Amino acid sequence: MNTQIIFFDGVCNLCNGFVDFLVKRDQGQFTFAPLQGETAARTLPLELRQDLKTVVLWSQGQTFEKSDAALMVLQQLGGIWGLMRVFWALPAPVRNLAYDLIAANRYRIFGKRESCRLPTPAERQRFLD
Numbered sequence: 001m002n003t004q005i006i007f008f009d010g011v012c013n014l015c016n017g018f019v020d021f022l023v024k025r026d027q028g029q030f031t032f033a034p035l036q037g038e039t040a041a042r043t044l045p046l047e048l049r050q051d052l053k054t055v056v057l058w059s060q061g062q063t064f065e066k067s068d069a070a071l072m073v074l075q076q077l078g079g080i081w082g083l084m085r086v087f088w089a090l091p092a093p094v095r096n097l098a099y100d101l102i103a104a105n106r107y108r109i110f111g112k113r114e115s116c117r118l119p120t121p122a123e124r125q126r127f128l129d
Contacts, residue, residue: 005128006073007044007056010034010116014106015055018070023123025077030126034116037129053103066103067095 006022008015019032033039035056040049048056048063057069064072067087074084087095119127 003060004030005039005043005058006030006032006069007035007040007048007058008032009052009055010036011113012052012106012110013112014102014110016113016117017110018055019117022073022077023126025081028126029076030073031128032119032126033128036116039128053100053106067099068092070099071095 006019008019010016022030023032033043035044035049035052040056043058044056044063048054048065054065055069055073057064057072059072071084071087074081116129
């Protein structure tokens with residue numbers, strides 16, 4: 001069983017774009033679930049589910065959010081994406097300041113869907129809700 005789940009805001013176009021990007025590149029190492037879904041309700045504490053301004057990586061029982069989650073995911077993609085590890089040199093508050101600025105404006109800049117993303121039939125096995 002896959003032990004890494006990426007939880008994302010299912011109605012956010014930026015978040016869905018990140019998921020689409022990963023589905024095409026991650027070699028199947030991640031599964032996906034919206035923060036608004038049943039898997040998130042069973043797995044994550046309420047404060048993480050209520051804060052739709054973060055992506056959450058659940059990996060082997062640990063949760064990572066904001067820039068930590070994004071960097072861990074990109075680093076695991078390998079190749080050129082592994083170069084993102086240079087951002088670990090920045091203190092988390094600095095990284096998260098940039099992350100929070102984008103997150104606070106993501107609906108205005110990238111738009112919002114009426115309902116959570118539905119996976120295609122080919123993607124269905126990768127999505128938990």
